[in-house]
Amino acid sequence: MLILITYDVNTTTPEGRKRLSKVAKKCLAYGQRVQNSVFECVVDATQFKQIKLQLADLIDSETDSLRFYNLGDRYKSKVDHFGARASYDIEGPLII
Amino acid sequence: MLILITYDVNTTTPEGRKRLSKVAKKCLAYGQRVQNSVFECVVDATQFKQIKLQLADLIDSETDSLRFYNLGDRYKSKVDHFGARASYDIEGPLII
Numbered sequence: 001m002l003i004l005i006t007y008d009v010n011t012t013t014p015e016g017r018k019r020l021s022k023v024a025k026k027c028l029a030y031g032q033r034v035q036n037s038v039f040e041c042v043v044d045a046t047q048f049k050q051i052k053l054q055l056a057d058l059i060d061s062e063t064d065s066l067r068f069y070n071l072g073d074r075y076k077s078k079v080d081h082f083g084a085r086a087s088y089d090i091e092g093p094l095i096i
Numbered sequence: 097m098l099i100l101i102t103y104d105v106n107t108t109t110p111e112g113r114k115r116l117s118k119v120a121k122k123c124l125a126y127g128q129r130v131q132n133s134v135f136e137c138v139v140d141a142t143q144f145k146q147i148k149l150q151l152a153d154l155i156d157s158e159t160d161s162l163r164f165y166n167l168g169d170r171y172k173s174k175v176d177h178f179g180a181r182a183s184y185d186i187e188g189p190l191i192i
Contacts, residue, residue, distance in 0.1 A: 008131035035104035
């Protein structure tokens with residue numbers, strides 16, 4: 001399934017930037033960064049539970065906000081992009 | 097249907113902040129701001145087309161990124177929140 005992770009953190013502080021960097025690193029193990037604090041990951045149900053627990057542990061729950069959206073298995077028609085930096089197909093071939 | 101709108105814009109410039117403010121204002125006509133640049137709106141198919149066109153017109157397509165995700169009609173079980181500022185139920189009663 002495709003899951004979308006959105007992370008709201010104050011990046012004007014070094015601590016905030018550090019937490020964003022940690023969240024990004026974890027998300028990139030499962031998918032791609034499509035915007036500065038938006039990540040799309042393709043996971044199974046077990047991985048979804050894992051990533052939620054792992055990320056919830058990285059954030060400052062007093063100040064940061066972390067949201068997860070489950071777009072299911074048939075997600076290709078559910079996403080539209082406008083403007084800069086269109087993302088690549090995460091299940092497609094990796095071109096280096 | 098619930099749609100999710102994520103907007104990536106450089107808010108260190110006054111122009112970027114102005115565009116975010118315009119995008120937010122437009123989105124708030126259809127739904128709620130759940131993070132600084134993430135909006136959830138409940139729309140029908142016609143409104144969805146309209147909001148895409150309206151927002152695409154507000155952004156700087158050279159520098160900003162705007163993404164739309166369609167979470168369908170049965171979306172309540174598809175969203176999880178951790179940390180600060182849980183959002184309210186957009187279809188529930190408004191408590192002032």
